[in-house]
Amino acid sequence: MKITELTGQVESHLTKIAGNILVHHDVVCPFLALQKMAKQAGFNLQIASGFRSFEHQSVIWNNKYSGRTSLLDKNELPLDFTQLSELEKLHTILRWSALPSASRHHWGTDFDIYDPSLLPQGKKLQLTCMEYQPTGYFYELSNWLSDNMQRFGFYRPYQTDQGGVACEPWHISYQPIANDCLKALTTTAIHDLIMKNNVLGKSLICQQLPMIYKQYICNIN
Numbered sequence: 142m143k144i145t146e147l148t149g150q151v152e153s154h155l156t157k158i159a160g161n162i163l164v165h166h167d168v169v170c171p172f173l174a175l176q177k178m179a180k181q182a183g184f185n186l187q188i189a190s191g192f193r194s195f196e197h198q199s200v201i202w203n204n205k206y207s208g209r210t211s212l213l214d215k216n217e218l219p220l221d222f223t224q225l226s227e228l229e230k231l232h233t234i235l236r237w238s239a240l241p242s243a244s245r246h247h248w249g250t251d252f253d254i255y256d257p258s259l260l261p262q263g264k265k266l267q268l269t270c271m272e273y274q275p276t277g278y279f280y281e282l283s284n285w286l287s288d289n290m291q292r293f294g295f296y297r298p299y300q301t302d303q304g305g306v307a308c309e310p311w312h313i314s315y316q317p318i319a320n321d322c323l324k325a326l327t328t329t330a331i332h333d334l335i336m337k338n339n340v341l342g343k344s345l346i347c348q349q350l351p352m353i354y355k356q357y358i359c360n361i362n
């Protein structure tokens with residue numbers, strides 16, 4: 142893939158499936174096969190979030206960096222933003238949100254999944270661990286995925302918390318292509334793109350890029 146595709150600047154690697162959701166051309170068939178199999182098992186497997194552009198990821202990032210969106214601590218509780226140093230703020234955001242240009246959602250190989258028919262009436266999808274844990278309404282779906290998705294090439298890059306990105310049981314990835322994407326993504330490309338765009342905290346980000354690359358981008362299951 143071209144670096145503009147890897148960093149979410151263009152959509153040339155993507156195909157539209159179900160509404161406005163974009164995924165990588167070569168992931169359409171494996172995903173539809175997984176979805177069909179899920180249906181036979183009684184689940185309505187849907188993508189809550191597929192491709193996200195550099196621009197979209199920058200809005201998410203800047204809203205968190207400026208304090209407009211609340212930051213969460215390890216227990217998914219709101220954090221007092223004003224008490225954090227700049228570096229602590231960076232780590233806190235990176236636990237939950239990828240750096241624009243380094244989100245796996247840019248690739249179209251990774252999505253956040255759920256089953257809308259399992260959501261209790263009046264409940265909105267939150268994408269929290271609670272929903273996917275034994276007491277949560279997506280637990281059985283999550284178990285089914287653990288048992289079956291590998292056959293279709295999918296896995297969870299954020300299966301466990303390894304001190305980088307928090308555990309995200311809802312985030313699945315099409316491994317054959319995603320592995321190549323990760324290998325092709327360079328810190329030079331990330332650095333250039335961050336510096337060229339309106340990304341809050343960019344000098345600190347670029348200064349900390351070797352750490353970010355190691356702890357948050359490559360540190361997957």
Ligand SMILES: [Zn+2]
Pocket residue numbers: 246251252253309311312
């Ligand atoms: Zn995700």
